[in-house]
Amino acid sequence: DGGITQSPKYLFRKEGQNVTLSCEQNLNHDAMYWYRQDPGQGLRLIYYSQIVNDFQKGDIAEGYSVSREKKESFPLTVTSAQKNPTAFYLCASSATLRDQETQYFGPGTRLLVL
């Protein structure tokens, strides 16, 4: 089955700890995105990548880091600098940068602070 997988489904972070959220896609998509969703809020863009070994900051990149070493993988690290990390994190991908391409979303990872 083609699609986007995210792991883990739930993640617990201790104070001062860095944690990494996994995002893998087998759709052969060039572009990948990370969004954050808070209760009652729309999704907000954290980082995006249009091609391997390149990525750009979104609207709320502070306290987060990413890498894009392989086309199919775009992991997100939530660092200790992110003071309010509790949220639902969604990874997405799209085939090209054309206007007729929809974005496909993974099932999400819920991050909670201990």
Added chain:
Amino acid sequence: KQEVTQIPAALSVPEGENLVLNCSFTDSAIYNLQWFRQDPGKGLTSLLLIQSSQREQTSGRLNASLDKSSGRSTLYIAASQPGDSATYLCAVNRPNSGYALNFGKGTSLLVTP
């Protein structure tokens, strides 16, 4: 900065009713507009994508329209069913951010039997 607004924030209707969800955006220079469905605790499922040159798209009981000049889109759901209960999100394409999406806060729909 592009702002996307969805009205109403929540809606409860009896089964069988036809309903309309509204989405507005402040910058008409969009490439496309997408409607998504989100079930509680789940990811997003794409429902319809309307390109900027199109006026509407249809899929089954769903019909989405786009009026780019006025910055508005509507999602029409015909003959609603309890299985339609979910949050519906509207998003516009951001060409200056790798074609990422700007989202509204969503409309939470409850269809009662």
